[in-house]
Amino acid sequence: MAFPRRPSAILRYTIPALLLALTFYILTKQTDLSSQISLLLRSTPWPTHGSAEHPIDRLIKTAEKEFAIKIAKSTETLPAAAAAYRQRRGRHPPPGFDKWHDFAREKNAIIVEDFWDQIYHDLEPFWALKPARIRKDAREFEMRIEIRDRKASTRSDWFWTQIWLEMIQTIEHLLPDMDLALNAMDEPRLVVPWEEIEGYMKKAAKTRKLVDAKRVVSEFRKLPPPGEEPPEQGEMEERRWEHDKHYWLIARRGCAPSSAARQSEVITNFNQTPFIASSFDLVHMQAGYVANYTLSSSFCHQADLQALEGIFVEPLSVSASKHLLPVFGGSKLAVNNDILLPAPMYWNAEERFTGAGGASIPWAAKSPTAIWRGVATGGLNRASNWRSFQRHRFVAMNNASQLADPRRPLNFALPAKQYPLPPSSSPSTTTTAITTTLAEWISTAADIAFTDLMCAHETGGPGFWPGGCDYTSAYFAPSPPLPMAEQFRHRVLPDIDGNSFSGRYLGFLRSTSLPVKATLWREWHDARLVAWKHFVPMDNRFGDWYGILAYFVGGGGGGGRDGVGERIAMEGKEWAGRVLRREDMQVYVLRLLLEYARVVDERREVMGWVGDLS
Ligand SMILES: *[C@@H]1O[C@H](CO)[C@@H](O)[C@H](O)[C@H]1NC(C)=O
Ligand SMILES: *[C@@H]1O[C@H](CO)[C@@H](O)[C@H](O)[C@H]1NC(C)=O
Numbered sequence: 001m002a003f004p005r006r007p008s009a010i011l012r013y014t015i016p017a018l019l020l021a022l023t024f025y026i027l028t029k030q031t032d033l034s035s036q037i038s039l040l041l042r043s044t045p046w047p048t049h050g051s052a053e054h055p056i057d058r059l060i061k062t063a064e065k066e067f068a069i070k071i072a073k074s075t076e077t078l079p080a081a082a083a084a085y086r087q088r089r090g091r092h093p094p095p096g097f098d099k100w101h102d103f104a105r106e107k108n109a110i111i112v113e114d115f116w117d118q119i120y121h122d123l124e125p126f127w128a129l130k131p132a133r134i135r136k137d138a139r140e141f142e143m144r145i146e147i148r149d150r151k152a153s154t155r156s157d158w159f160w161t162q163i164w165l166e167m168i169q170t171i172e173h174l175l176p177d178m179d180l181a182l183n184a185m186d187e188p189r190l191v192v193p194w195e196e197i198e199g200y201m202k203k204a205a206k207t208r209k210l211v212d213a214k215r216v217v218s219e220f221r222k223l224p225p226p227g228e229e230p231p232e233q234g235e236m237e238e239r240r241w242e243h244d245k246h247y248w249l250i251a252r253r254g255c256a257p258s259s260a261a262r263q264s265e266v267i268t269n270f271n272q273t274p275f276i277a278s279s280f281d282l283v284h285m286q287a288g289y290v291a292n293y294t295l296s297s298s299f300c301h302q303a304d305l306q307a308l309e310g311i312f313v314e315p316l317s318v319s320a321s322k323h324l325l326p327v328f329g330g331s332k333l334a335v336n337n338d339i340l341l342p343a344p345m346y347w348n349a350e351e352r353f354t355g356a357g358g359a360s361i362p363w364a365a366k367s368p369t370a371i372w373r374g375v376a377t378g379g380l381n382r383a384s385n386w387r388s389f390q391r392h393r394f395v396a397m398n399n400a401s402q403l404a405d406p407r408r409p410l411n412f413a414l415p416a417k418q419y420p421l422p423p424s425s426s427p428s429t430t431t432t433a434i435t436t437t438l439a440e441w442i443s444t445a446a447d448i449a450f451t452d453l454m455c456a457h458e459t460g461g462p463g464f465w466p467g468g469c470d471y472t473s474a475y476f477a478p479s480p481p482l483p484m485a486e487q488f489r490h491r492v493l494p495d496i497d498g499n500s501f502s503g504r505y506l507g508f509l510r511s512t513s514l515p516v517k518a519t520l521w522r523e524w525h526d527a528r529l530v531a532w533k534h535f536v537p538m539d540n541r542f543g544d545w546y547g548i549l550a551y552f553v554g555g556g557g558g559g560g561r562d563g564v565g566e567r568i569a570m571e572g573k574e575w576a577g578r579v580l581r582r583e584d585m586q587v588y589v590l591r592l593l594l595e596y597a598r599v600v601d602e603r604r605e606v607m608g609w610v611g612d613l614s
Pocket of ligand 1: 291292294295
């Protein structure tokens with residue numbers, strides 16, 4: 001694969017008009033780390049350990065309530081599940097719902113209708129398309145799984161397809177005929193413009209009704225064998241694909257016209273310290289910490305993320321479409337219209353993603369520190385853009401020597417806002433003392449390093465340079481890789497997105513360590529997990545990182561809330577063992593595919609399961 005160079009020289013950087021004044025102020029300050037920190041410290045509260053309620057204490061209490069409300073909705077019987085379905089979805093359950101329910105009960109699944117919200121989010125716009133159009137797009141897609149006569153098969157030997165096939169084969173005896181189009185890439189494929197999705201949603205809403213039970217059709221239709229479908233009636237619009245590597249331009253069309261992402265100036269020069277606009281986080285943060293995790297992972301109100309995330313700057317590959325196509329994949333951004341399946345590495349449960357060997361180390365035996373090891377992914381990092389990559393930013397801000405040297409020109413962005421640093425010195429101490437304190441503390445509290453700098457060769461694609469990397473090796477020293485089981489000897493596990501979602505997250509949740517999750521990616525399981533109850537959420541700017549770390553592991557003048565960290569780690573583990581099992585993936589996929597088979601059927605508006613109503 002070739003990676004053409006972007007003509008960055010001719011591109012220009014224009015400061016977002018709305019932020020002009022603030023930008024200028026911060027950028028001029030950013031040549032000097034210590035003055036920036038002192039500026040920030042003066043303007044932020046300084047909660048001390050052990051005294052008044054910490055903002056994180058409050059967020060944890062709210063999470064407890066949210067979780068209790070969710071779990072109180074669980075149902076035991078088929079009629080109760082069907083009633084919960086009708087209430088939440090406004091339609092009858094799909095044909096086969098009774099079989100689905102039997103299957104879920106047999107697998108000991110917790111049944112809370114909200115757990116399947118993602119399916120309805122993903123499929124709802126398809127109710128506005130003609131079923132024949134969706135079926136045609138599916139059977140003509142580059143990679144497919146076909147289901148006929150309760151047997152799933154594929155002609156692709158791509159390893160992801162093989163894993164998904166294996167997963168689907170475990171439920172094939174319960175599935176009607178269908179063709180599934182699968183995304184073979186790391187990156188998601190579809191961004192239908194916001195305005196079009198609005199139109200589809202309005203049209204789909206008109207189909208949402210509970211038809212008279214006597215009229216309901218409860219059988220799926222059989223499909224002709226693959227390749228033997230009759231030709232379509234009439235003209236069908238051709239599907240087009242875009243390959244512009246500046247993915248921000250594609251992604252933001254999925255945001256509302258009034259959103260910051262659509263309104264803000266587009267940044268095209270990434271050859272500088274990126275600007276972090278913490279004003280954008282006010283919507284989802286409370287007193288400096290993430291209060292609405294779903295919103296924090298949605299970028300439409302956070303225009304500065306266009307220069308803070310590799311996916312927006314230069315992904316490894318882009319093949320995107322504006323058309324609403326029925327493409328299934330493992331993860332996506334909030335605006336993508338792909339349909340989520342559990343990611344292949346979750347189903348496969350390889351050691352490198354689970355760290356099974358270390359998953360039960362007792363909390364007390366772990367070092368009270370944070371650890372992170374990973375490759376410098378995020379996209380194609382080059383001399384002219386690496387400062388805008390999330391992993392580079394995160395590793396740099398955990399580097400004591402970079403923090404300790406206030407004269408050094410900043411080569412990464414520190415968050416523009418900092419919440420409780422280790423409170424051994426008061427905010428009035430000299431700035432040098434504060435940076436030294438932060439550096440000393442981070443060097444004992446966190447062990448964070450790349451294992452490979454993954455630089456772009458000037459001649460082409462990414463790769464390992466035995467001698468390092470000519471543009472990032474001055475700032476990062478790669479460490480040898482550390483098996484996940486070894487990482488579990490540390491209490492805190494930050495999880496930072498790579499080229500797309502981080503495949504180690506499920507392993508982190510299942511461990512007895514505490515996952516701290518910053519992400520832009522959506523996954524099948526999102527509705528099952530409650531932030532601050534099962535894991536710790538982090539803003540994608542990482543401005544809350546020092547505060548989170550200080551809260552849990554302590555530092556400077558205060559001890560951490562060690563017991564709180566242990567409780568979240570253990571509750572996350574226990575909950576993952578109840579609702580993120582392979583069985584739960586089967587139950588999810590079975591529900592998803594019954595819905596999908598209905599929405600691609602001409603009779604969909606009268607199809608359903610009404611066994612409880614007659
Ligand atoms: C998070 O924000 C979304 C969008 O504004 C809102 O619908 C949702 O209720 C919020 N969630 C919580 C837990 O506040
Ligand atoms: C920390 O930063 C210094 C430069 O200030 C660099 O030489 C060193 O390799 C970095 N350490 C790590 C672990 O990346």
